[in-house]
Amino acid sequence: MFAHKLQPLLRWGITLRSTSPVGNAATSAAYALSLQNYLEFKSFSSLNKGVPLMNNIGGYPHGPAAFVFDIDGVLLHGREVLPSAIEAVNKLVDRRTGAWRYPVVFMTNGGGTTESKRAEQLSNFLGVRVRTDQVLLAHTPMKGLVHELGDHPVLISGKGDVSNVAKLYGFNKAVHTRQLGAAIPLATPFTKYDGDKSRMNGSNKSVREEGVSGGHPTEKTSSLTSQADLGTETSPFRAVLVMTDPDEWYRDLQLILDVVSGAGVPGRSIAEVPAGTAPVPVYYSAGDLVWANGFPTNRLGQGAFAEMVDHMYKLVHGQSLPYVKFYGKPHPEPYRMAERLLLEQARELNLIPQDHSLFKASDTEFKAVLEAMENSVHLSSKSCSSESSHDSTTIPPLPFSGIFAIGDNPSSDICGANNAGSPWVSILVHTGVFRGPGKNCSKHAAQVAVSNVFHAVEAALHRARNSRWHSMR
Incomplete structure (x- = not known):
């Protein structure tokens, strides 16, 4: 029974000791941050009643999770890295090799530099390798x-x-x-x-x-x-x-x-x-x-x-x-471009489910799908109240249990993800533009609202695990 009560703490990387953790400063800081994140998550969850959680959200049930991160207000404040960002990213990479375990795109309404330079900056800020083809800037479309x-x-x-x-x-x-x-x-x-x-x-x-x-x-x-x-x-x-x-x-x-x-x-x-x-x-x-x-x-x-x-x-x-x-969020073009990049990464990481039509696709067939996705990028803006999705007659369903779009701006990040259609899932964090009132935006309500990006990743991974579990029942 006691071990059962310890599981939530162990899941958050917290080791109980008879005294406070000792050793180098990095270990102590990591311990403190993990404990703080756990306590914040428990506190925020109790206050988050009424916010829609990820039930009955579309997607390929036993496909992988994919992530699309906004940058300013989610991972960074200017040149300052938010503490929750490092832990969030570390959940998505292999600790031994540093390689990504999930398809990930960084999509921002900022710009003013090349995609390659922004990727290099993010790599330095977050301590992981971010590739150029993982970055979508506002002017990329x-x-x-x-x-x-x-x-x-x-x-x-x-x-x-x-x-x-x-x-x-x-x-x-x-x-x-x-x-x-x-x-x-x-x-x-x-x-x-x-x-x-x-x-x-x-x-x-x-x-x-x-x-x-x-x-x-x-x-x-x-x-x-x-x-x-x-x-x-x-x-x-x-x-x-x-x-x-x-x-x-x-x-x-x-x-x-x-x-x-x-x-x-x-x-x-x-x-x-x-x-x-x-x-x-x-x-x-x-x-x-x-x-x-x-x-x-x-x-x-x-x-x-x-x-x-x-x-x-x-x-x-x-x-x-x-x-x-x-262009930019919440308009369709960056979302369609992100889907193409995520699909390429899923194939590279061998994450496409075996029962999906793309699992056995040849390189030529897969390239044809990518080209169709590229051609589907809309050249006309749509209002925030309209939906935008692929033509299912030419492009197969995306093989993701969810594409989790994590942002801080309801009118761009959340509105755009909501309009992008299945399997996109909008997650609002409270570290940027949105400052209330309430835990969620009334005009552009996110499907999930949490306090920071680490909690967002935790919620997304939890939903992906549940999706796979229910698909096997």
């Missing part, structure tokens, strides 16, 4: 625009290394807003550019003013972009790509409005645009209104910037932007 826009001028916006990211994706004529602004500085009179000493001294004139004619980019000014004919009437910008949160909202707001208003030519008024000219679409990599870092309250995100652009366009022109599309 924008690769799908390359076939249409790769050889045309596009204006890109966002902090970080998005210029390099755009080139690596295949946007061969991408111009960043800071490049365009430096080329036509009168367009953004309150922004300082490198080498523009006159504005630092309070002068009303820019040192490059003589290179601007009527506000339009000339060959002299546009040479700063290394593409002398971009953003002109002969070579207008075909699209605006906001690849991550801008680092200079005023500059980017003004230039995006200029490019859209002038149908690809900044400085050209709407009245001057020839009839029949195609409008310039604006693509956003994500629509999060707020996000969480180490600051006590949530910070405005790319969605707030998008609202500002649309509102200002309406105030100036009396109408909405001609065409706007959002």
